[in-house]
Amino acid sequence: MQTRPRARSCYAGVLLTILLSTTTTSAQTTSRYNEPYPVAASKKGLQVERVDDALALGVRHAAINVNLTGLMDPTGDPQNPSWESGGRRFYFQRGYLESLDRQIKPLSDRGVLVHLILLAYESRQPMIDQIMMHPRFDSSCPNHLSAFNTVTDDGRAWFVALCEFLAERWSRPDQAFGRAVGYIVGNEVNSHWWWSNMGRVSLDDFLVDYERTVRLAHSAIRSQSSWARLYVSLEHHWNIRYPAGDKEQSFAGREFLEKFAARCRAQGDFDWHLAFHPYPENLFEPRFWLDKSALDTADTPRITFKNLPQLTAFMQQEPMHFAGQPRHIILSEQGFHTPAGNDGELIQAAAYCYAYRLVENEPAIDAFILHRHVDNAHEGGLLLGLRSNQARGDEALPKKRSYACFQAADTPDWRAAFEFALPVIGLDDWP
Numbered sequence: 356m357q358t359r360p361r362a363r364s365c366y367a368g369v370l371l372t373i374l375l376s377t378t379t380t381s382a383q384t385t386s387r388y389n390e391p392y393p394v395a396a397s398k399k400g401l402q403v404e405r406v407d408d409a410l411a412l413g414v415r416h417a418a419i420n421v422n423l424t425g426l427m428d429p430t431g432d433p434q435n436p437s438w439e440s441g442g443r444r445f446y447f448q449r450g451y452l453e454s455l456d457r458q459i460k461p462l463s464d465r466g467v468l469v470h471l472i473l474l475a476y477e478s479r480q481p482m483i484d485q486i487m488m489h490p491r492f493d494s495s496c497p498n499h500l501s502a503f504n505t506v507t508d509d510g511r512a513w514f515v516a517l518c519e520f521l522a523e524r525w526s527r528p529d530q531a532f533g534r535a536v537g538y539i540v541g542n543e544v545n546s547h548w549w550w551s552n553m554g555r556v557s558l559d560d561f562l563v564d565y566e567r568t569v570r571l572a573h574s575a576i577r578s579q580s581s582w583a584r585l586y587v588s589l590e591h592h593w594n595i596r597y598p599a600g601d602k603e604q605s606f607a608g609r610e611f612l613e614k615f616a617a618r619c620r621a622q623g624d625f626d627w628h629l630a631f632h633p634y635p636e637n638l639f640e641p642r643f644w645l646d647k648s649a650l651d652t653a654d655t656p657r658i659t660f661k662n663l664p665q666l667t668a669f670m671q672q673e674p675m676h677f678a679g680q681p682r683h684i685i686l687s688e689q690g691f692h693t694p695a696g697n698d699g700e701l702i703q704a705a706a707y708c709y710a711y712r713l714v715e716n717e718p719a720i721d722a723f724i725l726h727r728h729v730d731n732a733h734e735g736g737l738l739l740g741l742r743s744n745q746a747r748g749d750e751a752l753p754k755k756r757s758y759a760c761f762q763a764a765d766t767p768d769w770r771a772a773f774e775f776a777l778p779v780i781g782l783d784d785w786p
Contacts, residue, residue: 366707388526388580393536393582395468397765398714400724401741402688406461412741412762415464416722418539418687420468423503423517424478424487425451438523441514445518459525460533470537470586470630470687470724471521473572486513489564491554502541502553504570510674514568518575525578536583538576539630539687540569543590545611546597548604548648550590555603558611566618573625584683586630587615593665595648595656608658609669616675626677630687631666633659636736641691641706643779658687660710667719683721686714690726690739693755704757705776711764712773725761 397490400416403409409417428435428446435446475487477499486509488501504510518538522686525535543550544565565587573585589608590597597605612629619625635643636657643649649661658666671681671767692704693699707725714723729752730740741761747753763772770785777783 387579389581398723399765400722402726404728408748416468418724421471422476429482440518447514456532463534469535471535472539489553493554494551502551518572522576522579539586545589545608546605558606586628588630590632591657593658628683632688634689639692685722687724688726693738700756704760705779707757708773708776
């Protein structure tokens with residue numbers, strides 16, 4: 356989603372100072388707040404848009420976007436909340452911060468595990484964009500999402516301060532503002548041109564930048580919270596890159612992870628985890644069981660719900676471990692389009708049912724966070740929601756068939772709710 360420039364020589368000394376002054380493993384880090392990681396009631400999750408509705412659906416995990424450029428107040432308005440970091444005071448936009456509180460607190464108060472997706476959208480405010488957006492960000496990229504600026508002194512200081520401040524706010528024992536347990540650093544970074552843009556860049560140079568950023572986020576967040584998990588975000592292209600991009604715009608996910616893990620070990624390993632997006636091979640075709648490029652082999656071009664065991668098997672390998680244990684996996688964004696026609700909602704709902712059962716059978720996967728809650732008119736024609744955005748009678752956002760399936764997914768009623776899907780998929784019973 357964002358883009359960043361390369362400046363190895365100018366930040367190498369700063370990075371060494373950071374590594375000498377902070378610890379890199381959770382076992383060594385001294386956190387302000389120390390508690391065990393909370394246990395979720397199930398794997399059922401949603402990228403929440405309507406909090407009350409999400410609670411009625413019985414969500415156990417939630418993912419919420421946090422736009423760091425929208426949080427910054429570089430003017431230092433004394434009416435805004437502030438935080439001291441590195442001997443300097445930073446100010447944050449009260450209105451946006453409190454809007455996040457209003458999403459997070461009702462969810463976490465009900466036991467939902469909240470995961471925050473850290474992003475940097477182009478704000479078109481030069482004072483902010485110069486600080487937070489990567490110096491190599493290319494404004495011609497499609498989604499106006501930049502990699503984080505951890506290259507310049509000012510950008511790095513702001514990024515660290517933001518991570519510390521958010522972790523302290525949503526890790527307090529009194530949970531006055533709610534609680535967040537996971538932080539996803541960027542979005543689908545192996546296709547960085549679209550989702551974490553730092554201009555045209557090689558895989559190796561992108562990894563230098565991203566590893567530094569994830570490490571800084573880890574140290575900052577763990578200085579406050581002993582239980583918070585940090586995730587890297589990848590989309591479903593595994594042994595191929597996203598075909599719309601060239602070798603400086605997108606990278607194969609497997610090679611990305613292998614090189615990222617190796618670089619982390621070389622610099623001093625720390626406990627990052629994986630947020631993966633196993634969308635169907637064709638986002639407009641929800642019947643992932645028909646995917647032709649999702650193979651049950653290590654050289655599979657893509658990993659979708661059809662061949663999820665390839666992902667978990669890869670992450671079980673010793674080179675991917677931290678401190679002798681496999682890293683955690685969440686599926687933090689994926690969904691199923693509603694095709695046109697009378698059977699569209701039936702097919703979408705069947706796809707969700709099958710995917711949920713497959714994830715239930717993968718103990719290495721902690722969460723399945725569905726995208727989306729409500730159809731979005733600005734998503735390239737995709738209709739991924741549990742609710743439609745087209746009014747029906749008195750219903751402004753009518754429920755689709757998938758809504759009831761989602762609601763039942765982790766309840767004793769799941770089998771009765773899912774039964775219709777078996778002939779749609781071509782199964783006699785659930786795996």
